[in-house]
């Protein structure tokens with residue numbers, strides 16, 4: 001962000017689990033509490049930054065609670081920390097509370113579901129570069145695909161608190177209604193075309209839902225929903241910015257829509273990460289170089305995960 005530019009000092013901290021609430025079939029919201037130096041470090045975490053969680057000693061759920069599709073991989077050892085960004089950062093007395101919205105996709109995120117109040121988690125962070133707010137913007141469009149909703153919820157909060165001149169609007173998409181990682185009741189979402197998701201409405205932000213199969217909200221890709229909305233909107237391109245987080249194919253489409261509409265756009269990229277601090281070189285993102293036709297590799301964990309969409313060579 002442009003205000004308060006001093007980056008939060010990163011380190012290895014122990015966080016205490018405050019809550020770990022299931023909000024959908026495969027979605028959970030984990031609330032972590034930091035105290036002391038950790039509280040200071042994470043109080044300064046910017047939307048889009050992330051942390052590496054050590055889940056190697058976290059217990060597996062009981063066999064009956066392991067989804068069939070993870071039966072073969074669930075028992076794998078968790079050698080590497082896993083990266084997660086934040087859906088909210090809040091202060092409470094001298095503590096910092098950090099929320100992670102997560103989806104169960106493999107052995108580490110499966111183990112996360114067994115964390116309960118009072119457990120400790122080792123965390124490295126805050127890491128990477130978050131979203132930036134260029135001077136003079138008056139409208140911000142947040143475009144989330146699936147789990148990309150987490151960091152954009154944090155951004156929504158910061159934009160409304162620190163940038164009152166910027167009007168914010170959110171778009172949230174998923175393949176189908178049950179893949180929307182929101183606490184709102186999905187049957188309610190399904191009944192409505194446009195729906196104000198509570199996670200954004202709490203900041204006074206209007207939101208539009210899109211699902212690929214039409215089971216909730218607008219029928220189609222969230223990027224197409226954005227494109228159609230832009231076709232009908234009256235806004236000044238140079239005053240507008242798009243922030244997007246989600247699967248790379250969606251980010252590529254959003255970047256293309258931004259380019260055609262001459263709107264600035266920042267995308268939060270995902271890569272498999274080993275170290276998270278720029279040492280192992282496992283998280284390369286191909287980017288355009290200054291010379292035409294040439295590309296360079298940047299590191300998602302250190303140079304990103306947020307990039308200007310014009311510089312990324314999307315791999316889809």
Ligand SMILES: Cc1cc2nc3c(=O)[nH]c(=O)nc-3n(C[C@H](O)[C@H](O)[C@H](O)COP(=O)(O)OP(=O)(O)OC[C@H]3O[C@@H](n4cnc5c(N)ncnc54)[C@H](O)[C@@H]3O)c2cc1C
Nearest residue numbers: 082083084085101102103105106107108109150270271272
């Ligand atoms: C900067 C950053 C922020 C993230 N924030 C969140 C978040 O807020 N919430 C959330 O649920 N997830 C987030 N992720 C993704 C999360 O790190 C992975 O889902 C997690 O590592 C899964 O661990 P696992 O052991 O459960 O599954 P794994 O066995 O590690 O992965 C399961 C499947 O997902 C694929 N996968 C895992 N990680 C990635 C990745 N980074 N990019 C592409 N494919 C991947 C694997 O190839 C595999 O097919 C983030 C990733 C990055 C890089």
Ligand code: FES
Nearest residue numbers: 276278280281301
């Ligand atoms: S994860 Fe090691 S360099 Fe990025």
